[in-house]
Structure formats: structure tokens, C-alpha cells
Amino acid sequence: MPLLLLDLDNTLLDRDGPFRAWGERFLDSIGAPPTDIDWLLSVDADGLTDRWDVADAIRDRYGLRIPSIDLVEELHDGVVGFTRLDPLVACALRIADDAGWVPVVVTNGTSRQQDAKIRRTGLDRYVADWVISEEAGVSKPNPRIFALAAQRARMPLRGAWVIGDSPEADIGGATAVGLPSVWLHRGRRWSDTRFAPTRTVDGLIAAVAAVLAG
Numbered sequence: 001m002p003l004l005l006l007d008l009d010n011t012l013l014d015r016d017g018p019f020r021a022w023g024e025r026f027l028d029s030i031g032a033p034p035t036d037i038d039w040l041l042s043v044d045a046d047g048l049t050d051r052w053d054v055a056d057a058i059r060d061r062y063g064l065r066i067p068s069i070d071l072v073e074e075l076h077d078g079v080v081g082f083t084r085l086d087p088l089v090a091c092a093l094r095i096a097d098d099a100g101w102v103p104v105v106v107t108n109g110t111s112r113q114q115d116a117k118i119r120r121t122g123l124d125r126y127v128a129d130w131v132i133s134e135e136a137g138v139s140k141p142n143p144r145i146f147a148l149a150a151q152r153a154r155m156p157l158r159g160a161w162v163i164g165d166s167p168e169a170d171i172g173g174a175t176a177v178g179l180p181s182v183w184l185h186r187g188r189r190w191s192d193t194r195f196a197p198t199r200t201v202d203g204l205i206a207a208v209a210a211v212l213a214g
Ligand SMILES: [Mg+2]
Pocket: 007, 008, 009, 010, 011, 164, 165, 166
């Protein structure tokens, strides 16, 4: 029974769509031009920017008097509220499970937001467990977070596969720990010369199929 280590944002759950949907509603609520969504997306950087920095950037740009803490909460809850589990992703996880794989989520981010996304979308019913960098005290690509996931599932790390969309965090992490990986390209070309994914696919369903095929 091998482990299947899965990234969360833009791998198991779409993050682009929910962030954009929240952002458009938020900009409208403060009377900002709709075209500012491109600025907001670049500040967010796929969620990699610290939420407090995103909140400060928004406050500065629009001269808002909203306290940062309220804006950070709005950033958390707003995006979670727009996040949905694709039924086909749920189906792919079921198939992997039936084939003897044990799916465990390994994600960077804050416990509060990632935990809420996993539970409120119902993804928790399709994975054995999840490890979030904030509570783990270590982030991808550090190999220790993958070791922690194996420990949590009480399974060996050997034989596991890693699936994710981040070249550095997911594929770099898999390489560092010595595991094969599947990269979700999301329309990008692979450019890192230090390491490369074992397989490259266009989505989670194809990624699971690639792992099952070996
Ligand atoms: Mg990701």
C-alpha cells in the first residue's frame, strides 16, 4: 500500500478561480476598477505572498482604513467560501484508494485556511490525512514535511509518489526526498535545469492515471 502525497492548492482544489471570484467581489465592494484584478492576482502570487503583506498592499493602494486583521480574515474566509471540490477529482481519489494507494495531502499554508478548505469542500472524506506546513513547522520543499506525512499515515515513504503543480515546492521537494513525481503544468513549460518531474500532465485526473500506470 504505497502513499500518494498530494499538493492542495491548484492540484486537488482549484485556487485560481476562487481567489479571482473573491477578488472581483472585493474590488467591487470598495469601488475599485474591475481591471485591478490583475494587480491583485500578481500581489497574491498564487497564494505564496504572506496574507499580512497582501492585506497591507491592498490598504496602501486604496487608502483603506480597514484594520489589517479584518482584511486578513476576509482574505482567508472569502477564498474558502468560493472553493469547491471537483467531483471528478473526488472520483480519481476513490479510484486511487481502490487500487491500494493511500492519499495524504501535503500543503504549505496556514492551518486555519487549509484545514477549512479541506473540511468544507468535503475533501476530508477522500484522503487519509493531511499535513499543513504551519502546524508541521516545516514547509515544502523541505523533505521533512514528506517524512512527517508518512509518519502521520504510519506508512513508509519508500514507494510513494508526489503530485503537485509547484516546480520548486512539489517537484523540488519530491526530488530532495528521492521520490518520483507528477507535475501539473497548468499551461507552463518546465524550465528548471536542476531537477525534473517523472511525468508531466494537465490535471489531477491524468496525474492519478499516470501514478496508477507506474
Ligand atoms: Mg499548488
